[in-house]
Amino acid sequence: MWASESDVIKETADLFVTLSVKKDSSSIIIKNDLFWTLANNVITNQMPIQLINEEYKRLLIKGITCSCLNNSSDEYRLHFDRSIFQILNQRLHSIVESIHTLIEEIKLNNNNKIHCTNALQTFYSESVLSQISTLINSYCGLIEGGSRCSSEQITYLFEHSQQTLQYILDLFDFYHNYCDQVQIILELFSLYAEHVLVYLNPSHTNIFYTYILRLLQIFTKCNYGKKTKEVNADEDFNAHIYTLLNCLNHLLAKDFIDFSNENSTNT
The missing domain is CATH 1.20.1050 (Glutathione S-transferase Yfyf (Class Pi); Chain A, domain 2)
Incomplete structure (x- = not known):
């Protein structure tokens, strides 16, 4: 209750x-x-x-x-x-590894293709x-x-999140037609840009920029010329654009607000 x-x-x-x-x-x-x-x-x-x-x-x-x-x-x-x-x-x-494995098996076009295709569909359930x-x-x-928390702890989070962000970008590509998943992933990167970026040293900053570049590339690839009959499609897309622009705005702010520790180590 x-x-x-x-x-x-x-x-x-x-x-x-x-x-x-x-x-x-x-x-x-x-x-x-x-x-x-x-x-x-x-x-x-x-x-x-x-x-x-x-x-x-x-x-x-x-x-x-x-x-x-x-x-x-x-x-x-x-x-x-x-x-x-x-x-x-x-x-x-x-x-992510399960999705990658199934996609690779389907590409091989072997006897397991139908089974792998059906298994892959479960990830859309x-x-x-x-x-x-x-x-x-x-x-x-x-x-x-x-x-x-302290800037040291924030830097620690980023240093231990790099593989995580790569995997999440893979999910972003895989679920590009699913508005809720797209929105929450965009929001996550916007949070990184807002709360973490200002504490990153130049090396870590460049790494984060590569993630954002890939995010933009996936978003552009999956939405270029896209047409849909879904009722809330425009509203969802506007929410995506707003979150993305908010993320980019935080990237621009890095030039003016920077609390990075130059001695932070790269991983």
Whole structure:
């Protein structure tokens, strides 16, 4: 029943984020075993977390990330790596590699082509599309949480996100006809541009620019001359353009606002 109390859930999630942002309270929260139980349930999307909407899950991940990265102890960052970051990345890697494998098998045009084609279609099912949205939303919450931490922690997030962003671009290409997935991926890159880019050194900045260039290339390729009869197509496309322009605006702002540490190492 509590899942239907939307306002209560949001207020609770907001309070959790507020406590997580403050170092004094976050250092207390993170020492409680229930914190890691919550983190595990949110990251693995277990019940009853499945019952709440994506906005509130994202807030919870934002708070979890704040608590972990606001703490100066390497122990908690290592725990964050193993319990949160790696789990998300493993799930993303599994999805992308499965898609790549099936596409390559189909290209070989062997006896498994029909089976592989049918298997590939399952990645367009409602359940998988929902999983993709939840996964990308999790990364959005992670970046929003990381943005409330020190520049060192923000740089750390980017250094450990490079393969992740490559995989997400692959998903962007694969799901280019699915408005919800396109929108949330564009939003993720916009969040990186807004909250992470200003802390990146020139080397990391150039790497991020290559990701944005590929994002633009995929978006252009998949929308050039595109026609559709869907009722909300114009509204969805306008939302995509707005988010993309917002992302590019943050790229331009890098020339004026730059908090980068020139000594950051490249990975």
